[in-house]
Amino acid sequence: MAHRKLKLLKRDGFVILDPYEGRISPEEWESLNYLDWKSGGDTNFAVLASADGTDDPRGFWEYGKPDKDGVWTENIQKAPTLKRWVESSGVRYGRVRIIKLNPSSNLEEVQTRFLHQDDNNRLNPDGEGWVVRAWMNLTDDPDSYMVLREDKDDPSTERHIPLLRNAQFLVDTERLWHAVYHPGPEPRYAMITSFESGPELEKWVRARMPK
Known part of the structure; x- marks a missing residue:
């Protein structure tokens, strides 16, 4: 049975x-x-939700579970607005983290060395929702963008997502190769949340799509 x-x-x-x-x-x-x-x-990461509530950035499979049913860590006490954002979605979530990305002025390195796919669905039971990732960019990074490729070795498949303050987007990061080009000058911060695909997530996304 396929995932939803x-x-x-x-x-x-x-x-x-x-x-x-x-x-x-x-x-x-x-x-x-x-x-x-x-x-x-x-990069550095601040863990807001992990597999068991400890300050552990590893995949949930290390605990024998899929990337769902995340448990808030102590960090979340300092991030009440971000917690409300996640919970107000009404969506089953797993890993929630803040990424701190230091500047890198070499676009070619991003496109060749740093492009990667995520392992979001290890141990995800058949018939349940496919795990994808949502981003909220926290800092204003007008010269930065996320690089996405359907085929890692085919530049013609490349797309870009601008990373202005409060930018929000959803990506199937197990399907798409991705990395961020961030020339700086200051570190870039963003929240990354693993969400389970399903009717709730579709409703949440449609309510936030440009009219």
């Missing part, structure tokens, strides 16, 4: 949403505990 997937992602594998309209204090991401964890560049 979103029709909205069938064509491109991603969808750009309207920007988040609220205001989030920088303290909600700057005051967190960050771990030195590399993914697609010079």
Whole structure:
């Protein structure tokens, strides 16, 4: 039995949403505990929800479970707005993290070395919803963008998502190769949430799509 997937992602594998309209204090991401964890560049991660509520950035499969039913960590006490954003979706979520990406001015390195696919659906039972990822960009990074490719070795499949403050988008990161080109000058911060595909997520996405 196949996993349930979103029709909205069938064509491109991603969808750009309207920007988040609220205001989030920088303290909600700057005051967190960050771990030195590399993914697609010079990165650190603050764990907001993990498999068991500990400050562990590893995949949920290390605990014998799919990337669903995340448990809030101590960090979340400093990020109430971000917690409300996740929970107000009404969607089953797994990993929730803040990524801190330090500047990298080499676009070719991003396109060749850092492009990667995620392992979102290991141990995901057949018949349940496919796990995809939602981003909210927290800092204003007008010269930065997410690089997406259907085929890692085919530049003609490349698409870009701008990374302005409060940008929101959803990506099937197990399907698309992705990385962020961030020339800086300051670190870029964004929240990444694993969501389960299904009617609730489709409703949430459609309500935030540009009219």
